[in-house]
Amino acid sequence: MNGLYEERRIVSAVWQPQMPSYLSGLFAHPGGFFSSDASYADARVVILGAPMDWTTSFRPGTRFGPRKIREVADGLEEYSLAVGRSLDRKSYVDIGDLILPLGNVEGSLQVIEHAMRTVVQDGKRPLLLGGEHLVSYPALQAVVSRYGGDLAVVHLDAHADLRDSFFGERLSHATVLRRICEIDDRIEVYQFGIRSGVAEEVEYARQRTHLFPLEILDPMREALPSLKGRPVYLTFDIDVVDPAYAPGTGTPEPGGCSAREALAAVAMLGQLDLVGADLVEVSPEDDPSGRTAILAAKIIRELLIFMGNPVASAAAGLAE
Numbered sequence: 001m002n003g004l005y006e007e008r009r010i011v012s013a014v015w016q017p018q019m020p021s022y023l024s025g026l027f028a029h030p031g032g033f034f035s036s037d038a039s040y041a042d043a044r045v046v047i048l049g050a051p052m053d054w055t056t057s058f059r060p061g062t063r064f065g066p067r068k069i070r071e072v073a074d075g076l077e078e079y080s081l082a083v084g085r086s087l088d089r090k091s092y093v094d095i096g097d098l099i100l101p102l103g104n105v106e107g108s109l110q111v112i113e114h115a116m117r118t119v120v121q122d123g124k125r126p127l128l129l130g131g132e133h134l135v136s137y138p139a140l141q142a143v144v145s146r147y148g149g150d151l152a153v154v155h156l157d158a159h160a161d162l163r164d165s166f167f168g169e170r171l172s173h174a175t176v177l178r179r180i181c182e183i184d185d186r187i188e189v190y191q192f193g194i195r196s197g198v199a200e201e202v203e204y205a206r207q208r209t210h211l212f213p214l215e216i217l218d219p220m221r222e223a224l225p226s227l228k229g230r231p232v233y234l235t236f237d238i239d240v241v242d243p244a245y246a247p248g249t250g251t252p253e254p255g256g257c258s259a260r261e262a263l264a265a266v267a268m269l270g271q272l273d274l275v276g277a278d279l280v281e282v283s284p285e286d287d288p289s290g291r292t293a294i295l296a297a298k299i300i301r302e303l304l305i306f307m308g309n310p311v312a313s314a315a316a317g318l319a320e
């Protein structure tokens with residue numbers, strides 16, 4: 001540690017996110033991920049939390065994800081050996097968690113979309129902390145409103161999330177990628193690491209997405225070069241990682257990648273123009289060790305380095 005730990009705590013006690021008035025009424029819990037030095041006006045990347053778990057089908061608890069990820073981030077260094085670069089604390093700001101109407105799915109999605117749309121229209125790159133995976137749907141609605149059909153979506157997950165409905169609900173964390181596909185027919189969706197789904201989803205994927213089952217690194221090496229130069233949105237479900245490394249999630253699925261492979265995958269994404277990203281499904285109550293949230297925080301750190309500074313991507317190949 002380099003003295004930063006104490007500095008962070010002091011800063012987070014007095015720090016104000018300096019949100020513009022058109023956003024400030026939407027947020028509770030001031031942010032403070034890695035104690036950024038930027039104001040909202042100056043930041044290139046904007047971190048925000050969506051503490052929602054209203055449609056979680058198995059173990060609830062992802063509403064506590066954003067808070068836990070911030071808490072454990074205090075234990076990480078600012079420098080990434082995989083990237084060969086430090087966080088630029090002037091490049092990002094953490095504006096805290098959205099105030100969402102408890103149990104109200106559509107109302108919550110509206111709040112998330114409004115906040116994300118505002119951030120994107122302000123020319124910034126959002127980094128959304130879930131929450132359950134359904135939060136990615138309004139996030140993508142907002143991002144598509146700016147980038148249109150040229151957008152590609154990279155989806156890392158144990159689950160295909162392509163059902164048309166789940167227990168009668170069209171808005172569910174089990175249908176979220178299906179809803180995203182429906183926003184605009186031109187959006188290309190690349191799914192990696194998928195190891196759970198039903199036949200209906202695989203059939204839909206054949207028609208509509210690029211689905212790569214089980215593995216992440218080899219298919220990413222194959223598919224990502226074609227995405228260079230295009231705007232890319234990343235949706236990272238922590239349950240793509242094996243429950244041995246990331247037990248703190250609501251619907252764990254054995255047979256996933258290691259933490260190291262997940263970080264190597266993130267490093268590869270640094271080659272792309274990430275215009276927005278989310279990290280979802282961290283459920284701290286299921287993991288007293290905290291390792292899931294620590295992995296999530298490290299992934300966020302790497303994403304911040306890439307998204308905060310486009311030059312950083314040049315070093316990304318090192319980590320493969």
Ligand SMILES: [Mn+2]
Pocket residue numbers: 157158159237239240251281
């Ligand atoms: Mn999942």
